[in-house]
Amino acid sequence: MAIGSTYKVVELVGSSSESVQQAIDGAIARAGQTIRNLDWFEVREIRGTIDGDKANWYQVKVGVGFRVDSGEDITED
Amino acid sequence: MAIGSTYKVVELVGSSSESVQQAIDGAIARAGQTIRNLDWFEVREIRGTIDGDKANWYQVKVGVGFRVDSGEDITED
Amino acid sequence: MAIGSTYKVVELVGSSSESVQQAIDGAIARAGQTIRNLDWFEVREIRGTIDGDKANWYQVKVGVGFRVDSGEDITED
Amino acid sequence: MAIGSTYKVVELVGSSSESVQQAIDGAIARAGQTIRNLDWFEVREIRGTIDGDKANWYQVKVGVGFRVDSGEDITED
Amino acid sequence: MAIGSTYKVVELVGSSSESVQQAIDGAIARAGQTIRNLDWFEVREIRGTIDGDKANWYQVKVGVGFRVDSGEDITED
Amino acid sequence: MAIGSTYKVVELVGSSSESVQQAIDGAIARAGQTIRNLDWFEVREIRGTIDGDKANWYQVKVGVGFRVDSGEDITED
Amino acid sequence: MAIGSTYKVVELVGSSSESVQQAIDGAIARAGQTIRNLDWFEVREIRGTIDGDKANWYQVKVGVGFRVDSGEDITED
Amino acid sequence: MAIGSTYKVVELVGSSSESVQQAIDGAIARAGQTIRNLDWFEVREIRGTIDGDKANWYQVKVGVGFRVDSGEDITED
Amino acid sequence: MAIGSTYKVVELVGSSSESVQQAIDGAIARAGQTIRNLDWFEVREIRGTIDGDKANWYQVKVGVGFRVDSGEDITED
Amino acid sequence: MAIGSTYKVVELVGSSSESVQQAIDGAIARAGQTIRNLDWFEVREIRGTIDGDKANWYQVKVGVGFRVDSGEDITED
Amino acid sequence: MAIGSTYKVVELVGSSSESVQQAIDGAIARAGQTIRNLDWFEVREIRGTIDGDKANWYQVKVGVGFRVDSGEDITED
Amino acid sequence: MAIGSTYKVVELVGSSSESVQQAIDGAIARAGQTIRNLDWFEVREIRGTIDGDKANWYQVKVGVGFRVDSGEDITED
Numbered sequence: 001m002a003i004g005s006t007y008k009v010v011e012l013v014g015s016s017s018e019s020v021q022q023a024i025d026g027a028i029a030r031a032g033q034t035i036r037n038l039d040w041f042e043v044r045e046i047r048g049t050i051d052g053d054k055a056n057w058y059q060v061k062v063g064v065g066f067r068v069d070s071g072e073d074i075t076e077d
Numbered sequence: 078m079a080i081g082s083t084y085k086v087v088e089l090v091g092s093s094s095e096s097v098q099q100a101i102d103g104a105i106a107r108a109g110q111t112i113r114n115l116d117w118f119e120v121r122e123i124r125g126t127i128d129g130d131k132a133n134w135y136q137v138k139v140g141v142g143f144r145v146d147s148g149e150d151i152t153e154d
Numbered sequence: 155m156a157i158g159s160t161y162k163v164v165e166l167v168g169s170s171s172e173s174v175q176q177a178i179d180g181a182i183a184r185a186g187q188t189i190r191n192l193d194w195f196e197v198r199e200i201r202g203t204i205d206g207d208k209a210n211w212y213q214v215k216v217g218v219g220f221r222v223d224s225g226e227d228i229t230e231d
Numbered sequence: 232m233a234i235g236s237t238y239k240v241v242e243l244v245g246s247s248s249e250s251v252q253q254a255i256d257g258a259i260a261r262a263g264q265t266i267r268n269l270d271w272f273e274v275r276e277i278r279g280t281i282d283g284d285k286a287n288w289y290q291v292k293v294g295v296g297f298r299v300d301s302g303e304d305i306t307e308d
Numbered sequence: 309m310a311i312g313s314t315y316k317v318v319e320l321v322g323s324s325s326e327s328v329q330q331a332i333d334g335a336i337a338r339a340g341q342t343i344r345n346l347d348w349f350e351v352r353e354i355r356g357t358i359d360g361d362k363a364n365w366y367q368v369k370v371g372v373g374f375r376v377d378s379g380e381d382i383t384e385d
Numbered sequence: 386m387a388i389g390s391t392y393k394v395v396e397l398v399g400s401s402s403e404s405v406q407q408a409i410d411g412a413i414a415r416a417g418q419t420i421r422n423l424d425w426f427e428v429r430e431i432r433g434t435i436d437g438d439k440a441n442w443y444q445v446k447v448g449v450g451f452r453v454d455s456g457e458d459i460t461e462d
Numbered sequence: 463m464a465i466g467s468t469y470k471v472v473e474l475v476g477s478s479s480e481s482v483q484q485a486i487d488g489a490i491a492r493a494g495q496t497i498r499n500l501d502w503f504e505v506r507e508i509r510g511t512i513d514g515d516k517a518n519w520y521q522v523k524v525g526v527g528f529r530v531d532s533g534e535d536i537t538e539d
Numbered sequence: 540m541a542i543g544s545t546y547k548v549v550e551l552v553g554s555s556s557e558s559v560q561q562a563i564d565g566a567i568a569r570a571g572q573t574i575r576n577l578d579w580f581e582v583r584e585i586r587g588t589i590d591g592d593k594a595n596w597y598q599v600k601v602g603v604g605f606r607v608d609s610g611e612d613i614t615e616d
Numbered sequence: 617m618a619i620g621s622t623y624k625v626v627e628l629v630g631s632s633s634e635s636v637q638q639a640i641d642g643a644i645a646r647a648g649q650t651i652r653n654l655d656w657f658e659v660r661e662i663r664g665t666i667d668g669d670k671a672n673w674y675q676v677k678v679g680v681g682f683r684v685d686s687g688e689d690i691t692e693d
Numbered sequence: 694m695a696i697g698s699t700y701k702v703v704e705l706v707g708s709s710s711e712s713v714q715q716a717i718d719g720a721i722a723r724a725g726q727t728i729r730n731l732d733w734f735e736v737r738e739i740r741g742t743i744d745g746d747k748a749n750w751y752q753v754k755v756g757v758g759f760r761v762d763s764g765e766d767i768t769e770d
Numbered sequence: 771m772a773i774g775s776t777y778k779v780v781e782l783v784g785s786s787s788e789s790v791q792q793a794i795d796g797a798i799a800r801a802g803q804t805i806r807n808l809d810w811f812e813v814r815e816i817r818g819t820i821d822g823d824k825a826n827w828y829q830v831k832v833g834v835g836f837r838v839d840s841g842e843d844i845t846e847d
Numbered sequence: 848m849a850i851g852s853t854y855k856v857v858e859l860v861g862s863s864s865e866s867v868q869q870a871i872d873g874a875i876a877r878a879g880q881t882i883r884n885l886d887w888f889e890v891r892e893i894r895g896t897i898d899g900d901k902a903n904w905y906q907v908k909v910g911v912g913f914r915v916d917s918g919e920d921i922t923e924d
Binding site for chain 12: 559560563564567568570571572577578579580581582603
């Protein structure tokens, strides 16, 4: 069929006190709790907060893409 | 009234095995299945996958904007 | 705990016949009607429509970020 | 008809000693003095000059779009 | 001669109810009605309006470049 | 003389509980307390924090440019 | 294995006298003549040349990605 | 008065067979032939054409800003 | 009070022979040696140098934001 | 001598099932297998694929720069 | 014929101890030593290294485009 | 040692009545008057002012990077 699946991208910010890597993984894991058919992610921003002379939270903005099935309510993602 | 309607923009990726044009239209048509009051779209990215020496899927990322009515649950879009 | 909260960002366009400032505030107020735990906003685009020689609607695209609790259905935002 | 109107966008910088808002409005009002069929505007840059410890001029670069009628000389806008 | 021609770029938005391609072509055709020496174009934005679940207008912002001859009034383009 | 003045740009974030406009002005006023020869500003980012359904702090990132005199220690700005 | 394949992206400009779509396809087809393992493409720029009041060449800059096998000379792509 | 002058920015491409510098100057000089009250310029793109192993034309896209007087027909610039 | 604190952002490049993560942390730690009231950071660029077939230095450009107290000499940050 | 070395930049995408860091290192290591005189790298995009609720491949697009010697065939890199 | 030539763009960094202009020219000249059919260039980045209080190397990143003939091995450019 | 030096980047605007090249050099020379360990520069913006039909000041915004030694007060740069 000529028209293929449609995907939706939601923008999440994962946070971690340990590393940029863990903040990315946390956002994806959280998405996986309630979204099916997760397909890809795109890192959009890396920032964080500082306490004293250390980053206490790494915050990574991630676009997470997933396939939306045909009957599914797209407004609910 | 001074404050007007609020609109929401969802980010979709339409896909087509035929053309960039059809991938755009597919994303909008899919949005129209479950979202009311669709108003405008913005093309944000054009890419795709290749099989052999041909694009087999054109993938177009599209921001789709729609008016949210006052009592409506905005989290559901 | 090393992994912190996850936040979600929705993209809204507020509109006002009066000012850019009011369009921003309108988008945030609308978000507050149905979204809990609103945390921050980011202005992404300022535009509008003109009638005669005056802007009749100021339209400001705003990313609105909020914390998503652990059990919450993320697809509903 | 399949092909619709063509619009032209001119880039103006409005200035005001009072506010960013007024600089936007000034650019649009000036456009309205000699351009018909103004349709929309897009804010492209916000800057200004400082005198002492105060902004004395707010300068806002605005793209102003208007419909060009068919017989009209497009070079004159 | 060391200094060559000067070119001017005007920003147009073509619109079509049929396709992105036709919106591009419409903008260029309209430019050609009143501007001589058209040389190149650059697509800057692809967007449009939606009616129901279909794009009713594709709108493509195009920079159109043309050579300005030496005696020509550049303010008229 | 062929070489003119050098200017330095510092990046400040002004904040206000009232408006974007006041956040810009606050950043410039603060710069004026300790920097001489302020010349221009450039708005680089508009964001803020939300409490409930209202922005409680508008935060505007502003580049502030000023002339540095010849004998002046440039590291101190 | 933890480290996966490496991909290379080459930047091509396809051209067509007919459409943007055909220019994209032409670039991919040309890549397929001498590059194996083509995987994806990304549209980076859409422009072209004008003759009279018509585009005579649509030119689309496309990044084309392909997997590079382990022993393969990467400098040759 | 609170509202100040309005400025218009036209986009020109200067060309030179000698240098980037001369292409910038050429665009400004050409603007000065027919536009009064030129005020500032912004370099937006530096490119050119190659013949053999040498650039034969340096092409620099420059935004040129000028003040538009109150009674002046803004469509003619 | 309506006007809140002003923050300053300095741009640092941290470097590490081990990882991107450590380069970020190094820049923040260095900032903390002489700057009080550090508040947040923004990653702006990730690059580095290569020796043989390995990165020997990861270099991360980071904007580091901190609150400037009212009497403090802002030129000294 | 006034003219120095020329460098070439190739765009690679490294992939790893473990971390963003390892995907960067993998791309550089792969480049080192067949390219001499590697000098620097620039991270251009961080993304990846998701399987279930986990990233299964981190994919990092990296520009890798290297010096090209004078007699060397530049088309082969 | 509807499908036209395909072009390839390679990214080079020219360097010069004298000027930005010479660094551009050096990159193009080096490209011309081994690449046929050079067509255009695009300046992408201007930077350099400093020794004491002077730039000792100007480094300009340039995209250089050239036509690839039909039978030619595209992986070798 | 795994953590390497930290660098700071200050943003300067050099100006020259003669050329873009001289404006770059002027900014670097001025930086060298009071900053030690200058290492690299990045051109961020090229603009200027016009008097009549000529640029009277070329203004180039340059990021200038330098190494900050360990005991050094980073706030003073």
